[in-house]
Amino acid sequence: xxxxxxxxxxxxxxxxxxxxxxxxxxxxxxxxxxxxxxxxxxxxxxxxxxxxxxxxxxxxxxxxxxxxxxxxxxxxxxxxxxxxxxxxxxxxxxxxxxxxxxxxxxxxxxxxxxxxxxxxxxxxxxxxxxxxxxxxxxxxxxxxxxxxxxxxxxxxxxxxxxxxxxxxxxxxxxxxxxxxxxxxxxxxxxxxxxxxxxxxxxxxxxxxxxxxxxxxxxxxxxxxxxxxxxxxxxxxxxxxxxxxxxxxxxxxxxxxxxxxxxxxxxxxxxxxxxxxxxxxxxxxxxxxxxxx
Amino acid sequence: xxxxxxxxxxxxxxxxxxxxxxxxxxxxxxxxxxxxxxxxxxxxxxxxxxxxxxxxxxxxxxxxxxxxxxxxxxxxxxxxxxxxxxxxxxxxxxxxxxxxxxxxxxxxxxxxxxxxxxxxxxxxxxxxxxxxxxxxxxxxxxxxxxxxxxxxxxxxxxxxxxxxxxxxxxxxxxxxxxxxxxxxxxxxxxxxxx
Numbered sequence: 001x002x003x004x005x006x007x008x009x010x011x012x013x014x015x016x017x018x019x020x021x022x023x024x025x026x027x028x029x030x031x032x033x034x035x036x037x038x039x040x041x042x043x044x045x046x047x048x049x050x051x052x053x054x055x056x057x058x059x060x061x062x063x064x065x066x067x068x069x070x071x072x073x074x075x076x077x078x079x080x081x082x083x084x085x086x087x088x089x090x091x092x093x094x095x096x097x098x099x100x101x102x103x104x105x106x107x108x109x110x111x112x113x114x115x116x117x118x119x120x121x122x123x124x125x126x127x128x129x130x131x132x133x134x135x136x137x138x139x140x141x142x143x144x145x146x147x148x149x150x151x152x153x154x155x156x157x158x159x160x161x162x163x164x165x166x167x168x169x170x171x172x173x174x175x176x177x178x179x180x181x182x183x184x185x186x187x188x189x190x191x192x193x194x195x196x197x198x199x200x201x202x203x204x205x206x207x208x209x210x211x212x213x214x215x216x217x218x219x220x221x222x223x224x225x226x227x228x229x230x231x232x233x234x235x236x237x238x239x240x241x242x243x244x245x246x247x248x249x250x251x252x253x254x255x256x257x258x259x260x261x262x263x264x265x266x267x268x269x270x271x272x273x274x275x276x277x278x279x280x281x282x283x284x285x286x287x288x289x290x291x292x
Numbered sequence: 293x294x295x296x297x298x299x300x301x302x303x304x305x306x307x308x309x310x311x312x313x314x315x316x317x318x319x320x321x322x323x324x325x326x327x328x329x330x331x332x333x334x335x336x337x338x339x340x341x342x343x344x345x346x347x348x349x350x351x352x353x354x355x356x357x358x359x360x361x362x363x364x365x366x367x368x369x370x371x372x373x374x375x376x377x378x379x380x381x382x383x384x385x386x387x388x389x390x391x392x393x394x395x396x397x398x399x400x401x402x403x404x405x406x407x408x409x410x411x412x413x414x415x416x417x418x419x420x421x422x423x424x425x426x427x428x429x430x431x432x433x434x435x436x437x438x439x440x441x442x443x444x445x446x447x448x449x450x451x452x453x454x455x456x457x458x459x460x461x462x463x464x465x466x467x468x469x470x471x472x473x474x475x476x477x478x479x480x481x482x483x484x485x486x
Contacts, residue, residue, distance in 0.1 A: 025385030129332035
């Protein structure tokens, strides 16, 4: 009887000790960057394992892809060929316009900061295992030039922003995460709005936008939304998605609605990380302004 | 003389063996947590229904709690919590606290646990998962000013609960089997020296 009592007492004390330590950790988090040595160790132990698993997964999915029939391939090939033709025509037209644009820009003496950013490719090695967050880990880190607040793209659309960097990994928060806020604008009218991720919309992969001024500019479904020029963390002109639904708010001053993102967040495998952040760019601008 | 030497040797060996068993158990427990963690971040992302994945770590924490008692439940809870906080969470400490308490609470039901009964494990794992969902909502979303509790209940907490219970049916059997094997081995090595 006595031994039983003792063991239950000691486990009670152990529980209290762990609770106290956790609460202290929670408190400390406010003042430090969190993790520290623990995160460092984990970065060198768990991340390589995760890389291995995602490698095996890729290998298996490649293997199943190999079993696609020739007929399917032919059909896809045909489709792609017509697409290539279409795009070639488009491309020549766009290039002509590009020349024109360059000339006009020169006339206007606009700097071409925003035309192309330096990017590196990265693989998604781990998704968030809880259903409450939408973030993922990639296999490139500070060694490859990834920084906190680096913007992340997949295909042509914006995926998210780097929130945490280790030497060989980085954590990216998707724009569909509930805590994500992106300052955006309508491409045609340049009206700014806020694009918010929403846990309730995460399952359908949709986004919510709000605070779009209710002015004379008509916004219809299908309108393209890009990151805005006023954002302090997102580079200008990154494509977010298409407006799928818009309505005037009850205050009659603003409009809100839904956006279908350009990226399919459920099947992310490879992403592109822009290594220059907006802060870098702003700092550069300041320096050059001072130089002049 | 010879006998005594042998006995001493045996004793020493027995001590080593006990230590070995302890380490082996801790190592295997840790491996189970690690594997579940890795699977949840990769494979179960593909197996998710409507963006919902089961919570494997709750299953592991809870089942070690009621199978092995409060201390082991807490140990598993702390390790799972650290993993979740470091890689998936936003603040270090929150999930450690949550998983540890869940492990401890499940440990209190150790006396009611029998190997061949599946009802108690499902009820315990189910309620642990439900409590986990409620507290996560309360501490992360409600404190942020999001009071749409019902939407979260229907869209996240309940689907996750159902999927976790489905996953329990499989994963719990595996954990039970591993635990049985370990216990048999421990008894065998313990009875050798009595």
